[in-house]
Amino acid sequence: MTIRLGVDIGGTFTDVVLETPEGWHSTKVLTTYAAPEDAIIDGMHQVARKAGIDLGAITQIIHGTTLATNALIERRGAKTALITTQGFRDVIEMRTESRFEQYDLNLKLPPPLLARNRRYTVTERMDARGEVLIPLDLAEVEALAETLRAAQYESVAVGFLHAYANDAHERQVAEVLAAKLPGVMVSLSSDVSPQMREYERFNTTIANAYIKPLMKSYLTRLKGRLADEGADCPVFLMHSGGGIMSLESAAEFPVRLVESGPAGGAIFAADIAARHGLSKVLSFDMGGTTAKICLIKNQAPKTARVFEVARTYRFKKGSGMPISIPVIDMVEIGAGGGSLAHVDAMNQIRVGPESAGSEPGPASYGRGGTRPAVTDADLVLGKLDPQNFAGGSIPLYREKSEAALDAAIGQTLDMDATEAAWGLAEVVDENMANAARVHAVENGEDLAGYTMIAFGGAAPLHAARLCEKLGVDRCLVPQGAGVGSAIGFLRAPFSFEANRSVFMRLSAFDAGAVTALFEEMTEEATRFVRSCDATSDILADHRVYMRYAGQGWEIPVSLTAEEAANPDQNRFKELFEEAYVSLFGRAVAGMEVEITVWSVNARTAQTTRPGLDPGPRGAAPTTDHPTRTLFDPALGKPTDAAVIPRDALTEAQGPALITEDETTVVVPASRAVRVLEDGTLDVFAKETRP
Incomplete structure (x- = not known):
C-alpha cells in the first residue's frame, strides 16, 4: 500500500x-x-x-x-569564493551591460552575489571548441587553495571560460580543492549549468555554491x-x-x-487540464506572499532555460539574478494574501512586494501586524469569514484590519475602510491581470479562449475578478485548491534534464555527431532518473535551441523521438521556421540557421493516482443558505451573497461565496458556478453557460 x-x-x-x-x-x-x-x-x-x-x-x-x-533574495548564504579564468573576474558584475530601464538616469544595477575580493583568478584558457589554449597552472591552484583556507571559506564555485565544451581544467581544480580543503564544498559550472554564456553560467554556479551548505544542512x-x-x-x-x-x-x-513550490502548482494545473481535456490554460497560483501565472498548452507547462531571482526594479526583466537551469516558465509577482499596501508620494495605492508573511502576518491575524495586507482588504470586503479562516484555526479581527486600512490609506486619501479595501484589492488584481497580459504577449499568445485554473489559498478569492479584467469566460477551482502545489508534488514525475552547448550551423549539419550527442545526454538523464526510481518506464523529450545567425537569443524547438534518433537537416529547419513563425509572425528568408543548445529531459511515465473525491452532493437552492455582505468591485457596491459550503453545492448564481477549510471561492454577480463530476468548481460568465 x-x-x-x-x-x-x-x-x-x-x-x-x-x-x-x-x-x-x-x-x-x-x-x-x-x-x-x-x-x-x-x-x-x-x-x-x-x-x-x-x-x-x-x-x-x-x-x-x-x-x-x-x-x-535575503543574501544569507555561506561564505563563498569564485575561481575563474584570468581576465574574467568581473563578469558577474559587468553583467550583459544592458539597461532594464532605459530612461532612469539614476539606474542602479543589483550588486553581484559575491564582492570583488571574493573572486579569484587562475591562469588557464579553453577556446569555444574545447581545445586548450593555455594549460592550467596546478602550482597556482595549490597556492590559491592555501589562500582560501586562510580566509575560511565554506564553499567554492569554479567557473572557467568554455568549460561547457571541455571540463578538464575544472575537474583538476576540484581534485586540488578536495585534497587541500576537504571540508569545503565545491560547485563546478560544468556540473551545475554546462551551457554557453559565461555570465549566466557563472552566476548559477555561484548561487549553487552560496546556498549549498545551508540547504545540505537543512x-x-x-x-x-x-x-x-x-x-x-x-x-x-x-x-x-x-x-x-x-x-x-x-x-x-x-x-x-529555486522555484520548486511554484513548479508544483504548474504540474497540479496541468494535471487538472488533462482531466478536463483543456488545451489552453492560464494557471493562477496565489498564496500568502506571491502570485504565479503560467501558460499551459496541450496539458504541459511551458519551460525555459533561464529565469531571474530577486528582481529589484518593479519586477522588470533584467533587474534580477539570472539562474541558468531548466525551469517552468512563469511570471511571479509580489502579490499574495500577506502583501502590504501603502500610499506613495503621488498619492497612489501600491501593493507589495513586501509581505507580512506569517510573522507577524496581516493586521487581521492579531499577531502584532499594523500595516494593511491583501487579506485585510479581503476581510473588510466580505470575502472571508473571520470565524472560519483556515478551517477556524486562525481567528481574524475585522476591527484591526479597518484600523490598519484607515491609518495607511484612508487618512491620506480621505476614504473609509471599505473604500480603502476596494482600492487595495483593485490595485493588486490589476497588477496580476497586467502580469498575465504581459506574459501572454511575451509568449505570442492571446488569452481569448483560455480557461483559468485557480489554486493556492488566496487565488479563489481573486480569480473571478481577474477573469473579468482579462476577458476570460471560465475558471476552474479544483478540489484541494488551497494546497494545490503540495498536491502537484504528488502528481510530478521523477525527471532530469541534460543540456549541452554545442554550436552547429545547419549548413554544416553533422547527423552522426547529433545522434551521438543525443545518445550521451539520454544516457546521463536516464541514469539520474534511475537513481530515484528503479522500476518505472522512462520517457525522453528532446529539444534543440535554434536562431538565425547574428541573433542574440534562441527559441526552443521540440523533436519527436524519431526525429532525434534520425536527425535530418531539412526537417530541423522546417521545425525551426514553424516555431519562429508561431512566435514572430514570419520567417526570415535566406538567413543561416544555428543550433546552440541541445537538451534531453528523461522522466518517468505518469501513473494513475487516486481521483479527488467529489464529496456529497446537495440540491438545495441558493436561497436556502445564509447570506453575507460582499462588495462587488465590478458593480462598485455591496451585494448580498449566499454562503454555501462546497460539499453542499450543485449550482448557484452569483453573487455567492463557496466555503471550505482552506479557501473561499468568490462568485461575483457576473458569474455563476456549478460542480463538475470530479468535484471541480466551474465558475463561468452567466452569458456563456457551458
Whole structure:
C-alpha cells in the first residue's frame, strides 16, 4: 500500500497533503522561519491523525521549499569564493551591460552575489571548441587553495571560460580543492549549468555554491527529524523544471530547488487540464506572499532555460539574478494574501512586494501586524469569514484590519475602510491581470479562449475578478485548491534534464555527431532518473535551441523521438521556421540557421493516482443558505451573497461565496458556478453557460 506525503513550504503557510489509496487529507500551518521542519512535523501529525494512520506507514515524502529562493533574495548564504579564468573576474558584475530601464538616469544595477575580493583568478584558457589554449597552472591552484583556507571559506564555485565544451581544467581544480580543503564544498559550472554564456553560467554556479551548505544542512536535519518522528522513508525534492529529484541530488545541486513550490502548482494545473481535456490554460497560483501565472498548452507547462531571482526594479526583466537551469516558465509577482499596501508620494495605492508573511502576518491575524495586507482588504470586503479562516484555526479581527486600512490609506486619501479595501484589492488584481497580459504577449499568445485554473489559498478569492479584467469566460477551482502545489508534488514525475552547448550551423549539419550527442545526454538523464526510481518506464523529450545567425537569443524547438534518433537537416529547419513563425509572425528568408543548445529531459511515465473525491452532493437552492455582505468591485457596491459550503453545492448564481477549510471561492454577480463530476468548481460568465 502506497501512502505519500506532499509538503510545500511557502512564505506564509506550509501546506501538507497525505495521499492514501482511499483518498487524501490536507492541512495548512503557519511557516516556522527559524526551523522550517517544525511546521512540516506539525502538519504531518495533523494529516496522519485525520487519516487514522501511524507516521511509519508513510512510504514516500515529496517536498518543495522556498528556502533556496529566500536565501538568495535575503543574501544569507555561506561564505563563498569564485575561481575563474584570468581576465574574467568581473563578469558577474559587468553583467550583459544592458539597461532594464532605459530612461532612469539614476539606474542602479543589483550588486553581484559575491564582492570583488571574493573572486579569484587562475591562469588557464579553453577556446569555444574545447581545445586548450593555455594549460592550467596546478602550482597556482595549490597556492590559491592555501589562500582560501586562510580566509575560511565554506564553499567554492569554479567557473572557467568554455568549460561547457571541455571540463578538464575544472575537474583538476576540484581534485586540488578536495585534497587541500576537504571540508569545503565545491560547485563546478560544468556540473551545475554546462551551457554557453559565461555570465549566466557563472552566476548559477555561484548561487549553487552560496546556498549549498545551508540547504545540505537543512535537508540532512529534516531527514533526521522525520526519522525521529517515525517517518523513516525516502524523501524526494521537487525541482524547478517540474520533476522530482533525490534528496542527495538536491543537496548537491540546491540551485535546482529555486522555484520548486511554484513548479508544483504548474504540474497540479496541468494535471487538472488533462482531466478536463483543456488545451489552453492560464494557471493562477496565489498564496500568502506571491502570485504565479503560467501558460499551459496541450496539458504541459511551458519551460525555459533561464529565469531571474530577486528582481529589484518593479519586477522588470533584467533587474534580477539570472539562474541558468531548466525551469517552468512563469511570471511571479509580489502579490499574495500577506502583501502590504501603502500610499506613495503621488498619492497612489501600491501593493507589495513586501509581505507580512506569517510573522507577524496581516493586521487581521492579531499577531502584532499594523500595516494593511491583501487579506485585510479581503476581510473588510466580505470575502472571508473571520470565524472560519483556515478551517477556524486562525481567528481574524475585522476591527484591526479597518484600523490598519484607515491609518495607511484612508487618512491620506480621505476614504473609509471599505473604500480603502476596494482600492487595495483593485490595485493588486490589476497588477496580476497586467502580469498575465504581459506574459501572454511575451509568449505570442492571446488569452481569448483560455480557461483559468485557480489554486493556492488566496487565488479563489481573486480569480473571478481577474477573469473579468482579462476577458476570460471560465475558471476552474479544483478540489484541494488551497494546497494545490503540495498536491502537484504528488502528481510530478521523477525527471532530469541534460543540456549541452554545442554550436552547429545547419549548413554544416553533422547527423552522426547529433545522434551521438543525443545518445550521451539520454544516457546521463536516464541514469539520474534511475537513481530515484528503479522500476518505472522512462520517457525522453528532446529539444534543440535554434536562431538565425547574428541573433542574440534562441527559441526552443521540440523533436519527436524519431526525429532525434534520425536527425535530418531539412526537417530541423522546417521545425525551426514553424516555431519562429508561431512566435514572430514570419520567417526570415535566406538567413543561416544555428543550433546552440541541445537538451534531453528523461522522466518517468505518469501513473494513475487516486481521483479527488467529489464529496456529497446537495440540491438545495441558493436561497436556502445564509447570506453575507460582499462588495462587488465590478458593480462598485455591496451585494448580498449566499454562503454555501462546497460539499453542499450543485449550482448557484452569483453573487455567492463557496466555503471550505482552506479557501473561499468568490462568485461575483457576473458569474455563476456549478460542480463538475470530479468535484471541480466551474465558475463561468452567466452569458456563456457551458
